[in-house]
Amino acid sequence: SQQGEEDPQALSIQEGENATMNCSYKTSINNLQWYRQNSGRGLVHLILIRSNEREKHSGRLRVTLDTSKKSSSLLITASRAADTASYFCATDAWGNTPLVFGKGTRLSVIA
Amino acid sequence: GAVVSQHPSRVICKSGTSVKIECRSLDFQATTMFWYRQFPKKSLMLMATSNEGSKATYEQGVEKDKFLINHASLTLSTLTVTSAHPEDSSFYICSARDAEGTGELFFGEGSRLTVL
Numbered sequence: 423s424q425q426g427e428e429d430p431q432a433l434s435i436q437e438g439e440n441a442t443m444n445c446s447y448k449t450s451i452n453n454l455q456w457y458r459q460n461s462g463r464g465l466v467h468l469i470l471i472r473s474n475e476r477e478k479h480s481g482r483l484r485v486t487l488d489t490s491k492k493s494s495s496l497l498i499t500a501s502r503a504a505d506t507a508s509y510f511c512a513t514d515a516w517g518n519t520p521l522v523f524g525k526g527t528r529l530s531v532i533a
Numbered sequence: 534g535a536v537v538s539q540h541p542s543r544v545i546c547k548s549g550t551s552v553k554i555e556c557r558s559l560d561f562q563a564t565t566m567f568w569y570r571q572f573p574k575k576s577l578m579l580m581a582t583s584n585e586g587s588k589a590t591y592e593q594g595v596e597k598d599k600f601l602i603n604h605a606s607l608t609l610s611t612l613t614v615t616s617a618h619p620e621d622s623s624f625y626i627c628s629a630r631d632a633e634g635t636g637e638l639f640f641g642e643g644s645r646l647t648v649l
Contacts, residue, residue: 464626464642465577510576518632520567523577
C-alpha cells in the first residue's frame with residue numbers, strides 16, 4: 423500500500439495557537455479520515471470527509487479536502503496541552519479495502 | 534456502535550517463543566479484517582488482509598510464515614508471531630469493516646509486543 427505524505431512531520435506550538443497539518447495522497451478515494459494517537463495508545467477517530475465534500479467541522483477541528491490536488495488539511499483551533507499527540511490522515515477507497523495511513527504529524531502543545 | 538476488541542493489549546515474551554493476538558468484531562460479522570504494524574514514532578503499515586475461510590493476503594515484505602493469520606470465523610481473526618525476535622517488538626493493530634452495515638471501519642485498541 424502506498425502511504426501519503428503529511429507535513430509537517432513535527433509541530434510545536436503554544437497553547438491557544440492554531441495547529442495546521444497537511445496530508446497528500448496518491449490514489450482516488452471514497453473518503454479521507456483523520457485519527458489521533460496518544461503515545462503508546464490506540465487510534466481515536468476524529469473526523470471523516472467524503473470525496474464530494476470540501477470542508478467539514480467538528481468542534482475545534484476543521485478539515486478541508488481538495489481532490490484535484492489530492493490533499494487535505496486538519497486545523498485545530500485554540501489548541502490545548504491535551505491536544506499533544508500524533509495525528510494521521512488515512513484514505514479509504516471503495517469496497518472492503520483497508521485504510522492507507524499517512525506518515526503522521528507529531529503535535530506538541532506547550533502550556 | 535460497532536466495536537472491535539483486541540487481546541492481549543500488552544505481551545512480553547522471550548525470544549524464540551510464539552505469541553497469538555486475537556481480534557474480534559463484537560457486534561458485526563467481518564469477512565475481512567486487516568492487520569497493521571506500527572514501530573515507535575512511525576505510522577501504521579498494513580501487514581496483511583485476513584479473509585474468513587481462506588488464506589490471508591500479505592503485503593510485500595511481510596513474511597507469511599513468520600506472521601500466521603487465521604480467520605476461522607466471521608468474528609475472529611488471530612495473528613501469531615512465530616519464533617519472535619526483538620525486532621518483532623512493535624504495536625500491532627487490527628481493524629474490521631462493518632461491510633453489511635454502515636461500511637465504517639473500526640480499529641482494535643492495539644497490542645504492544647515486547648520480545649526480550
